[in-house]
Amino acid sequence: DIQMTQSPSTLSASVGDRVTITCRASQSISSWLAWYQQKPGKAPKLLIYKASSLESGVPSRFSGSGSGTEFTLTISSLQPDDFATYYCQQYNSLFTFGPGTKVDIK
């Protein structure tokens, strides 16, 4: 089974900050990685697929990069609507979600 880790688990930031979240896979998953945003009491929302492809309708301040075992999600300028929990998900071999990174207000 492929295991996913994320760092940090919690990130405190201010509006306007550049934010980077890292996701690592226990083995190579090529570029088969997605990122989701989830707000309390809501369903997750797809942000990025195939490591760096932006889902339609998602603001361009979100970007993804990486391949193999190490990936990053970057928010170029954090907005009030971006305070949420972010999950990575591999789909190279079935599906595994990372444990999540909570982005909260500093």
Added chain:
Amino acid sequence: QVQLVESGGGLVKPGGSLRLSCAASGFTFSDYYMSWIRQAPGKGLEWVSYISSSGSTIYYADSVKGRFTISRDNAKNSLYLQMNSLRAEDTAVYYCARDKIAAQGTMDVWGKGTTVTVSS
């Protein structure tokens, strides 16, 4: 508009059974692979099961294999999850999600979820 609506959740005793449903609308359901994903209270997301558009290919997480059965009825635009031998650790919000055609394996449409509580 594109929509998924789950139903069937509730309180059930350990060892009991429950059948979840997911009604799809606003898209051609029979074209899409579908998944069930769950989230225990205060925890992260856990993929549960996946079914191909025709229903011929099915996968399960090890944690539910042999206890849960995924199925679909394309004529009724519906996805199901039959859950047997329920355990306390199955307590969660259960989401159904649509597989993104252009990126199979990612979930681009999610329902709002239905809550399953397993407790005596």
